[in-house]
Amino acid sequence: MQVSHLPDGDRIIGREDELTNLANAIKPATRGNTPNNVLVYGKTGTGKSLCSKFITNQAVNQAASNDISIGVAYIDCLQESTETQAVQSIGYQLNEPTKTDVSIPHSGLSTSEYYRRLWRIVDDRYDVALIILDEVDKIEDDDILMQLSRAVESGKLTESTIGVIGISNKVRYKESLDERIKSSLCEREYVFSPYDANQIREILHSRSDAFHEGVLDEAVIPRVAALAAREHGDARKAIDIFRFAGEIAEENDHDAVAEECVEQAHEREETSRLAELISKSPSHAKLVLEAMAFLSQQNGGNDVPITTNEVFDLYKTLCDRDGSDHLKLRRVRDILSELEFLSIINQERKWAGKGKGNYMENRLIDDPQVIIAACNESE
Numbered sequence: 001m002q003v004s005h006l007p008d009g010d011r012i013i014g015r016e017d018e019l020t021n022l023a024n025a026i027k028p029a030t031r032g033n034t035p036n037n038v039l040v041y042g043k044t045g046t047g048k049s050l051c052s053k054f055i056t057n058q059a060v061n062q063a064a065s066n067d068i069s070i071g072v073a074y075i076d077c078l079q080e081s082t083e084t085q086a087v088q089s090i091g092y093q094l095n096e097p098t099k100t101d102v103s104i105p106h107s108g109l110s111t112s113e114y115y116r117r118l119w120r121i122v123d124d125r126y127d128v129a130l131i132i133l134d135e136v137d138k139i140e141d142d143d144i145l146m147q148l149s150r151a152v153e154s155g156k157l158t159e160s161t162i163g164v165i166g167i168s169n170k171v172r173y174k175e176s177l178d179e180r181i182k183s184s185l186c187e188r189e190y191v192f193s194p195y196d197a198n199q200i201r202e203i204l205h206s207r208s209d210a211f212h213e214g215v216l217d218e219a220v221i222p223r224v225a226a227l228a229a230r231e232h233g234d235a236r237k238a239i240d241i242f243r244f245a246g247e248i249a250e251e252n253d254h255d256a257v258a259e260e261c262v263e264q265a266h267e268r269e270e271t272s273r274l275a276e277l278i279s280k281s282p283s284h285a286k287l288v289l290e291a292m293a294f295l296s297q298q299n300g301g302n303d304v305p306i307t308t309n310e311v312f313d314l315y316k317t318l319c320d321r322d323g324s325d326h327l328k329l330r331r332v333r334d335i336l337s338e339l340e341f342l343s344i345i346n347q348e349r350k351w352a353g354k355g356k357g358n359y360m361e362n363r364l365i366d367d368p369q370v371i372i373a374a375c376n377e378s379e
């Protein structure tokens with residue numbers, strides 16, 4: 001039931017074409033040849049990471065039967081967003097110091113030295129290295145994409161070869177890339193579409209053996225699937241709600257997981273998703289958000305718009321409460337537009353009338369109580 005669990009191929013639902021395409025793109029690697037570099041797009045929870053990890057694992061096994069050695073490194077570019085962190089992590093994952101006699105310290109080397117060691121490790125240990133760069137749009141410096149996708153061409157690797165699978169939620173990511181990187185990184189591109197409610201239902205059914213037999217009310221899976229498919233077909237969201245429903249039933253000593261548990265589970269999933277998003281936000285962003293949530297509550301709901309000045313006033317009070325200096329209004333405006341970017345609030349620019357200019361109306365998207373809980377949970 002954990003989102004990080006990698007199911008077997010026969011438990012990957014509704015992604016037959018995507019799996020075939022990915023397998024074909026990296027097939028040359030299983031014979032020791034250079035695979036195609038691939039860019040995979042799609043909304044969150046559509047199975048991009050799952051399929052990429054599954055196919056690379058499969059390639060490792062197929063290659064082994066051809067006496068070809070493939071090494072796989074998986075980088076979450078949200079966590080390892082600088083070029084140095086990413087190269088260090090790739091080198092670390094592919095290395096086996098007793099065999100290569102190369103060490104990859106956590107820090108302390110220049111980026112170029114990390115690269116030098118990485119090339120040595122790949123040349124020494126593997127015929128092919130496959131690098132998965134998840135959330136590739138979060139990488140701060142595109143240079144790594146150039147280095148990896150042209151390692152053979154530029155003579156950095158002499159014995160081995162390399163393939164890159166870039167994964168992104170941003171459909172327009174490619175447009176932001178330098179032409180040269182674009183042409184080497186995007187040899188193949190695949191778009192993963194959202195799941196429909198039936199596919200989500202199947203995904204949940206295939207994991208229902210995590211529950212004891214007979215404890216799941218038959219309305220549970222359809223209800224979870226409907227909730228997850230409502231925004232967009234996000235399997236991660238569905239699996240989380242499903243797991244939380246089980247946890248809630250257990251916490252309340254229920255013998256079975258009933259449909260009511262799903263509603264609570266949905267709320268818990270939203271809180272945990274927001275908590276994760278909010279926990280990654282700087283402390284002043286949390287205070288701005290908390291101010292928005294209090295004001296929404298005061299107004300009796302999210303429908304009543306909140307002006308930036310109202311947010312700013314309450315934000316300053318919350319800063320006093322926490323004994324911290326407040327930021328200037330300009331920064332609070334920036335924070336509000338970042339929160340809009342993260343789909344936590346909506347913003348609408350309004351015309352105040354002649355001589356008064358524009359002002360911004362802000363509205364919270366999620367339940368204010370959920371936001372306040374998330375802000376407090378992540379403190």
Ligand SMILES: Nc1ncnc2c1ncn2[C@@H]1O[C@H](COP(=O)(O)OP(=O)(O)OP(=O)(O)O)[C@@H](O)[C@H]1O
Pocket residue numbers: 002003004005006007011012013014015042043044045046047048049050051168169203235236239
């Ligand atoms: N077709 C599927 N069959 C079974 N489980 C799936 C399927 N697609 C996704 N899942 C499960 O849903 C969760 C999210 O999938 P995954 O991480 O691959 O999504 P993603 O598209 O990479 O999302 P993100 O962009 O947010 O990382 C994982 O637990 C994964 O195992």
